[in-house]
Amino acid sequence: MQVFLQTLIGGISFGAVYALVAMGFSIVYRTMGLVNFAHGSVVMIGAYAASTFYMASRLPFPVAIVVAIVVTGLIGLIIERVLRPLEGRDFDLMLIGTIGFGTVLEALAILIWGATGHAVPSPVTAAPLDVLGIKIRTYSLLVIAVATVATVLLALFLQRTKKGAAMQAVAMDPQAATAVGIHVGRSNAMAFAIGAGLAALAGGLVGPMLYVSPVMGGSLGIKGFAAAIFGGFGSIPGAIVGGMAFGILDSVAAGAFQGYSELIVFLVFAVAVMIRPTGIFGERTVNRA
Amino acid sequence: MFPRKLHRTITAAAAVTALATLAACAAPGESTGGTADATGPIKIANVNAQSGQLSPLGKWENKGVKLAIDAANKAGGINGRQIQLDLFDNQGDPTVGTNLARKIASEGYIAMLGTSESAVTLAMAPILKDAKIPNITSGQSPKLAALKSPFLFLNAPTSVTYDETLAKYLVDTKGYKKIALITNNGTYGAGERDAFLASLKTRGITPLGDEVVTPDQKDFSASLTTIRQQEPEVLFIGAEEVESGLIAKQARELGLKAVFAGGAPMGTEPYLTTAGQENAEGSVVSSPYLSNDTDDASRTFAAAYQTAFGEEAEVHGAKAYDGARILVEALKQTGGEGGQKLADAIRATKLDGLLGDFAYDESGVGIHATQIGLVTSGKLVPQTAS
Numbered sequence: 243m244q245v246f247l248q249t250l251i252g253g254i255s256f257g258a259v260y261a262l263v264a265m266g267f268s269i270v271y272r273t274m275g276l277v278n279f280a281h282g283s284v285v286m287i288g289a290y291a292a293s294t295f296y297m298a299s300r301l302p303f304p305v306a307i308v309v310a311i312v313v314t315g316l317i318g319l320i321i322e323r324v325l326r327p328l329e330g331r332d333f334d335l336m337l338i339g340t341i342g343f344g345t346v347l348e349a350l351a352i353l354i355w356g357a358t359g360h361a362v363p364s365p366v367t368a369a370p371l372d373v374l375g376i377k378i379r380t381y382s383l384l385v386i387a388v389a390t391v392a393t394v395l396l397a398l399f400l401q402r403t404k405k406g407a408a409m410q411a412v413a414m415d416p417q418a419a420t421a422v423g424i425h426v427g428r429s430n431a432m433a434f435a436i437g438a439g440l441a442a443l444a445g446g447l448v449g450p451m452l453y454v455s456p457v458m459g460g461s462l463g464i465k466g467f468a469a470a471i472f473g474g475f476g477s478i479p480g481a482i483v484g485g486m487a488f489g490i491l492d493s494v495a496a497g498a499f500q501g502y503s504e505l506i507v508f509l510v511f512a513v514a515v516m517i518r519p520t521g522i523f524g525e526r527t528v529n530r531a
Numbered sequence: 532m533f534p535r536k537l538h539r540t541i542t543a544a545a546a547v548t549a550l551a552t553l554a555a556c557a558a559p560g561e562s563t564g565g566t567a568d569a570t571g572p573i574k575i576a577n578v579n580a581q582s583g584q585l586s587p588l589g590k591w592e593n594k595g596v597k598l599a600i601d602a603a604n605k606a607g608g609i610n611g612r613q614i615q616l617d618l619f620d621n622q623g624d625p626t627v628g629t630n631l632a633r634k635i636a637s638e639g640y641i642a643m644l645g646t647s648e649s650a651v652t653l654a655m656a657p658i659l660k661d662a663k664i665p666n667i668t669s670g671q672s673p674k675l676a677a678l679k680s681p682f683l684f685l686n687a688p689t690s691v692t693y694d695e696t697l698a699k700y701l702v703d704t705k706g707y708k709k710i711a712l713i714t715n716n717g718t719y720g721a722g723e724r725d726a727f728l729a730s731l732k733t734r735g736i737t738p739l740g741d742e743v744v745t746p747d748q749k750d751f752s753a754s755l756t757t758i759r760q761q762e763p764e765v766l767f768i769g770a771e772e773v774e775s776g777l778i779a780k781q782a783r784e785l786g787l788k789a790v791f792a793g794g795a796p797m798g799t800e801p802y803l804t805t806a807g808q809e810n811a812e813g814s815v816v817s818s819p820y821l822s823n824d825t826d827d828a829s830r831t832f833a834a835a836y837q838t839a840f841g842e843e844a845e846v847h848g849a850k851a852y853d854g855a856r857i858l859v860e861a862l863k864q865t866g867g868e869g870g871q872k873l874a875d876a877i878r879a880t881k882l883d884g885l886l887g888d889f890a891y892d893e894s895g896v897g898i899h900a901t902q903i904g905l906v907t908s909g910k911l912v913p914q915t916a917s
């Protein structure tokens with residue numbers, strides 16, 4: 243029982259990170275119908291930016307993350323601007339374009355920071371909490387709290403603000419949205435910037451839990467993407483539930499199946515997607531490309 | 532709508548992959564398969580991961596090799612001929628490795644240094660053997676020695692030696708009996724697990740726990756909590772640098788008090804910084820190269836490394852440096868000739884290296900001992916094993 247609860251805690255803290263990554267995938271997908279394959283690399287750039295500002299420039303950790311969000315937000319805008327001429331014309335080229343951007347970002351990171359990577363000291367030094375023998379990392383609590391706040395803010399933005407409503411409209415019908423005076427390109431740019439910002443938040447937060455290196459985006463990206471599909475691609479609550487479910491599944495499988503855990507996790511994922519292709523919170527709003 | 536789109540994406544991706552494969556296949560065929568002539572530079576290939584997950588190892592190894600070859604060239608080369616060192620990126624991928632093996636065979640390289648990954652070296656070995664190209668690898672999986680290829684040499688001991696020394700220290704010297712293992716199922720981790728289990732068995736010790744994780748795992752709560760309940764005195768970690776660090780960090784966070792023990796990765800900086808100095812404190816490390824400050828040779832090497840690359844030397848660079856020096860010594864014996872003659876010369880080379888006294892046996896292993904170091908205030912401090 244103790245093992246199970248401890249595993250659950252471990253799964254939830256990584257699940258929160260997967261959820262943030264999944265949200266970044268989903269916000270771009272629901273707006274543009276595009277899978278941004280560069281997303282994992284943007285997470286990595288976010289992690290590097292946050293950890294570099296935190297360690298080298300000695301900025302306080304939250305400030306470093308905000309700076310990283312701004313940096314990656316700009317990268318998101320650049321990606322969208324480069325791909326914009328293809329919008330509505332060649333969807334496959336756009337997809338391959340995002341893959342290309344991912345490779346470019348990885349190469350840039352090696353040029354700037356080198357291939358070796360670095361560890362990031364935890365900004366929260368308090369000892370783990372001990373609840374009936376279950377250890378809860380204080381830093382994990384912070385990660386979960388930040389992920390929750392980010393989700394609430396994003397949901398409020400999408401539902402309560404004019405810009406958010408415009409993005410929803412573009413997601414549902416770009417032609418109609420254009421007809422009522424919504425700038426589709428600007429709406430897409432915003433989706434990309436928010437997605438990239440979320441990536442930086444995820445990357446910045448995961449830095450002290452893992453090790454920052456040019457290849458860290460690979461597995462985080464794949465698992466975040468799978469989590470987004472699992473929850474219902476394009477759905478924000480889906481991204482949260484999918485991320486948590488994936489994190490917990492990952493940790494539980496690691497204990498039960500040892501070296502075969504990765505195999506089991508993706509097998510379960512494949513079966514789940516076969517049974518319910520739209521994911522847990524499958525939405526039908528996105529219908530483009 | 533999603534499946535259709537995905538299908539198109541897959542088709543496009545497959546097309547790109549097919550093109551890339553075509554290009555990769557075409558490359559070696561285009562080159563004129565000239566053999567080494569006796570006047571130009573002597574061509575040596577250095578094959579190491581320069582991109583991907585294992586690139587830190589590859590970069591270190593390349594620096595060590597470069598240092599040794601540059602020094603040899605500065606000293607006049609081989610019979611007045613310079614050594615031309617070319618670097619190839621295997622991306623840590625065995626498939627890329629086999630392509631590169633064919634490439635260096637067809638382009639007239641007479642010897643190969645690297646790779647730092649046992650899995651890649653294993654894949655390349657048969658091709659290099661057929662092409663009669665001697666290879667001094669930095670891999671240390673026991674499977675490499677088991678091949679008994681006359682053209683494959685190791686620049687370090689195998690996991691068997693590392694773990695035998697470790698078990699001897701932990702069990703015979705320190706008297707620990709309650710030991711648990713956590714290893715990954717990659718080539719390195721699996722080799723460590725087999726070797727350490729074998730060493731424990733000869734001492735009549737059954738481990739309390741034997742957890743296997745994947746090389747890419749991030750959360751070890753389940754395995755570590757299971758181990759914590761078994762209350763071991765020692766936790767053996769068999770994984771690469773960063774993963775070992777993550778395991779050590781999470782183990783301490785979960786309240787595990789056992790002493791950590793493992794091979795060379797646990798003496799490196801990525802391990803120490805990932806785990807955090809406090810958590811890494813007291814780790815028992817079995818390594819043939821404990822620090823840059825053990826004797827005059829290591830101090831000279833570390834100073835030259837610092838001057839050349841502006842960073843501190845570590846075990847991988849030292850291994851590769853020794854391997855490259857052995858190759859240079861052997862080339863001096865053959866007068867720059869390759870093939871069987873060079874392989875025989877490497878086998879006959881006796882070198883007092885940074886890692887110890889090299890004397891190759893028929894399985895291609897030249898070093899048969901490691902030392903024990905303890906992580907003390909973030910540095911490896913040698914222990915006398917008696």
